[in-house]
Amino acid sequence: MKKFVFAVAGIAALSLAACNSNNQDAVNNAEVNQPSAEDLNQAATDAANDAANSEAAALGNQAAELNASNATVEDNTTNPSDAQEQNVSGM
Numbered sequence: 272m273k274k275f276v277f278a279v280a281g282i283a284a285l286s287l288a289a290c291n292s293n294n295q296d297a298v299n300n301a302e303v304n305q306p307s308a309e310d311l312n313q314a315a316t317d318a319a320n321d322a323a324n325s326e327a328a329a330l331g332n333q334a335a336e337l338n339a340s341n342a343t344v345e346d347n348t349t350n351p352s353d354a355q356e357q358n359v360s361g362m
Contacts, residue, residue, distance in 0.1 A: 306314075
């Protein structure tokens, strides 16, 4: 029985040794599929520019809406009379 256990352990050890995790083909394929640093930098710059442009457009629209709403508000303030302007004794 001991010889059988040693034989199975030996076969298992040899089988695991044959499975080499350093597969250079797989490593090369993974490296080939990665974008270059220049491509990543360009993508980041494009995304930042798009975000800035959309933010500027949104702020421009907001300013236009505020200006339009301010133009439609009517002035309901009343000016004080001369007597009220001269009445400063309470100050």
